[in-house]
Amino acid sequence: MHILSTIIEAFPYILQGTLVTVVLVAGALTLGFCLGVPMAVTQVYAPRPFAMLLSFYVWFFRGVPVLLLLFLFYYGLFGLMGLEVGTIGASCIVLGMTSAAYQSQIFRGSIQSLPAGQFKAGRALGMTDLQTIWNVILPQALRLSIPGWSNEYSILLKDSAMCFALGTPEIMARTHFVASRTYEHLPLYITAGLIYFAITMAGVTLLRRLERKARIPGYSNSGM
């Protein structure tokens, strides 16, 4: 019974952390999307030097652990750049930049899977290249990217748990704080696990609905 009362007491406190986690994930996904789309377009259509520069970015952020990136930027680079972003801001930016590397690869794959005729058809109608990319290529590529994107969401959510190493007040940090005072480690961490599980499921369901909504009859990855 003592365990139960501890959990009930701590629950509102941990739930506040859930809000921080959701903000982190939403922010990182958005940042990753805003960086990832132009990166993908650049990698496919821009001249080689630009594409290579971006390949380096992708290689770096996909090859270094998120935890180390958090340390590197929060304790090192942000300071050198004179940025004061706090733990939440730093977590959000680092997760977002990492996600941009992954998202750009998802979008790039989708763009490259489109038949070459789509681009030619756009040009043949007198559209500029940018117009073609914006009006023809991206609407199709983004639809194809939704499954990969929803996978990226659940990865980011799980990665966000590492941010407690910076002291970011999200679910894990708060759970750890309560646990180290009450010594009820097991039930508290299981509670945290359940919260993560619930958010994962909720998000994946939501994204699946989005996928169904965005679907065009007879148009899918497998059909091509």
Place this chain on the structure above:
Amino acid sequence: MLDFIDMNFLTGRVMPYLDRGLMMSLQLIIPASLIGGFIGVVMGVMRVFGTPWMRRGTDAVVAVIRGVPLTVQLMILYFGLPSLPGVKIYLSPYAAALIGFIVCTASYQSEYVRGALLSIRQGQIKAAQALGMTRWQTIWSVIVPQAVRRALPGCGNEIIYLIKYSSLAYIVTCIELTGEAKVLVSRTFRPTEVYLVAACYYLVMVSAATWLLAKLEKKLAIPDFGTQK
């Protein structure tokens, strides 16, 4: 600003620390990927060919492991188990990290193995049966060799992930590459350089693994295999 590259500091101070951390990281990564990979294959086979009970059981385990951050799993193993009423299980930091990595990798690997097994066409199985092969002969000589080739890219990716997630051992105080870097920073107060060098270590590991896996894939490649539906 800093004098940009201080070679003496890097080779004299940073690298000995990080080399020690690297050894610990490898002691986590190599057993975890081998044992985890093996368990993953067994679980994948169970999820496809097992009895309904086995299937439901393993599916549920994998769903839970994949739905919960590795960080939480490690915290449960290291801080949680000792508070388990009745049986108090104390794991060393190394054991906690290793077990966590094995369980996690196995679950993710089983997902790729399962997908690959399901992608084998029915005709392949029928042909083997028509030749009089037993169920296990069919699984072992026809289904598994094809499934391995289909699962290889995914499983390779998972090993790359494992290399990076091995840094999480730091949070259960198993001091590996990231942990050594953190310790060193607290002594030298030169975070950018130390962490950048540590990042290079990981980049080398990841790139080497990628190269090796590509080589393995090439070695196992069969002309046009997997392109036909």
Place this chain on the structure above:
Amino acid sequence: MNAHQNDTPILRAEHFTKYLTGRKILDDCSISMRPGDVKVLIGPSGAGKSTFLQCINCLLEPDQGEIWLGERKVDFKNTKELYDLRQHVGMIFQEFNLFDHLSAERNVALALRKVRGMSRADALERAHAELARVGLEDKAKLYPAQLSGGQKQRVAIARALAMDPTILLLDEPTSALDPELVGEVLTVIRDLAAHGMPMIMVTHQMEFARAVATEILFMESGRVIEQGSPEELLAPGAQTRTQDFCTRLLELCGEAEPSQEARS
């Protein structure tokens, strides 16, 4: 070979009934094979020909019915007897079903090693002999994806023959082939028939069936409706369903190639 031996069926499938998803696909079908028999199953699609064939080596387990291998009844609930039956009954599929991860020679050798327990070298030697028999000794090292459809089917035949089957089942062996590749496969099958290999074959190649079949079985809605020698069933003026069906088949083919009429 004396007359008595010739009279003993080498394989009998009796009173097969099979339900799939609640529908009766096979309804009391029987077939009996003697040495040298070549029996052809024909009939409209959905008649149950493939199902019948797959029940004979228990790739689909019949719901009712018995299988006799010579004098012995096969208990196909017993896995050992089931595997033994399948070794005696070779099968050729419409879609070839070559093992995609193995080269032609190893496709043939695999079952020799695993099922027959032959050594790797012996199995490969036998595989080369069988590939030579179907005229593919020079393709032994190629993988399925590198072979043409006709070549794939010939490898599949070599793979089945390597197990020394007492009887061969062929499920529309030429239907998935481009027209110009049909001939090479039919030549191999005709050659087998000439050497006395007992075969049950589902096919739509009526000319071929007439030439090699000792008996034709006409199936419709899961039943064998007519059964007899090609001469009986396809004689000019014979008022049989088989004849009817063949005429319609020929008409369809005729329509598909109007150019021939135009020329004549």
